[in-house]
Amino acid sequence: MKIFRTANKIFEFKKLSILENKIIGFVPTMGALHQGHLALVRQAKKESDYCIVSIFVNPKQFNNIDDYNNYPKSIEKDISLLKECNCDILYLPENNDIYGNYQGYKMDFEGLDNVLEGKYRTGHFQGVVDVVYRLFDIIKPDKSYFGIKDYQQLLIIKKMIKQAGFNIEIVECPIVREKSGLAMSSRNMRLSEKQKNNAAKIYEIIRNKKFSIDDNPKQIENQISQEINNIPDLKTEYVIFCEQDSLNQAYQFEKNNGVMLCVAVYCDKVRLIDNFFYVFK
Numbered sequence: 165m166k167i168f169r170t171a172n173k174i175f176e177f178k179k180l181s182i183l184e185n186k187i188i189g190f191v192p193t194m195g196a197l198h199q200g201h202l203a204l205v206r207q208a209k210k211e212s213d214y215c216i217v218s219i220f221v222n223p224k225q226f227n228n229i230d231d232y233n234n235y236p237k238s239i240e241k242d243i244s245l246l247k248e249c250n251c252d253i254l255y256l257p258e259n260n261d262i263y264g265n266y267q268g269y270k271m272d273f274e275g276l277d278n279v280l281e282g283k284y285r286t287g288h289f290q291g292v293v294d295v296v297y298r299l300f301d302i303i304k305p306d307k308s309y310f311g312i313k314d315y316q317q318l319l320i321i322k323k324m325i326k327q328a329g330f331n332i333e334i335v336e337c338p339i340v341r342e343k344s345g346l347a348m349s350s351r352n353m354r355l356s357e358k359q360k361n362n363a364a365k366i367y368e369i370i371r372n373k374k375f376s377i378d379d380n381p382k383q384i385e386n387q388i389s390q391e392i393n394n395i396p397d398l399k400t401e402y403v404i405f406c407e408q409d410s411l412n413q414a415y416q417f418e419k420n421n422g423v424m425l426c427v428a429v430y431c432d433k434v435r436l437i438d439n440f441f442y443v444f445k
């Protein structure tokens with residue numbers, strides 16, 4: 165695996181004639197890699213000729229300085245995990261290589277940044293768009309891989325691609341979970357074993373919640389929130405049913421129409437998100 169630390173190295177690589185008509189698959193990450201990331205890398209590897217992974221802890225997308233400072237880092241381990249997956253190139257830029265002469269990319273979020281994560285993490289999605297736009301502009305991949313756990317991010321990146329005119333296929337990848345059901349996240353590294361067991365109850369509760377099409381979504385949200393809050397260490401920030409494409413809040417359930425439940429939950433000081441898609445038949 166080659167490690168490039170500057171955009172210029174990527175540009176030189178992209179000029180190589182061996183790349184003609186070759187498919188470049190790209191997985192952007194912030195490091196502290198887990199099996200969820202590696203599933204994206206493996207899929208990219210399967211579907212492309214060259215797989216590029218970036219590791220950059222993007223300061224602009226953290227609305228909370230403690231979260232940024234405490235974001236887990238494990239670069240040596242990340243490098244060996246990527247080698248095991250036969251990743252071809254790791255792009256490991258410094259802040260200046262990303263933001264040196266670049267102010268960011270202004271897009272029309274069409275309201276997608278006002279709800280859920282956008283509402284509770286002011287500026288977060290602008291920061292994500294800024295870095296992903298820049299990474300796409302440097303790497304110019306054919307395909308890029310994103311997990312459904314960050315579902316709102318996925319929708320926003322798809323919108324950004326259209327607005328910016330990038331010719332990149334965004335590949336949606338399923339949530340990878342621990343055996344316990346806990347959605348994999350780099351932030352899980354900050355949880356004790358006991359806290360991880362408690363946090364695993366989030367998925368158990370949302371997956372097993374029984375309700376019918378005639379129920380009122382608000383009441384079900386409140387019940388789920390209470391059930392989660394009854395588990396030690398857990399405190400919900402939001403529990404919201406929303407429409408799958410617009411993320412508008414669902415005020416009633418509809419036949420043949422799926423509904424997405426999105427949750428953000430603090431486990432002690434660590435903020436976790438998860439989601440679950442229900443369909444009424």
Ligand code: PAF
Nearest residue numbers: 192193194222292295314
């Ligand atoms: O999902 C992430 O890890 C980050 O938001 C991303 C897409 C790598 C941008 O920093």
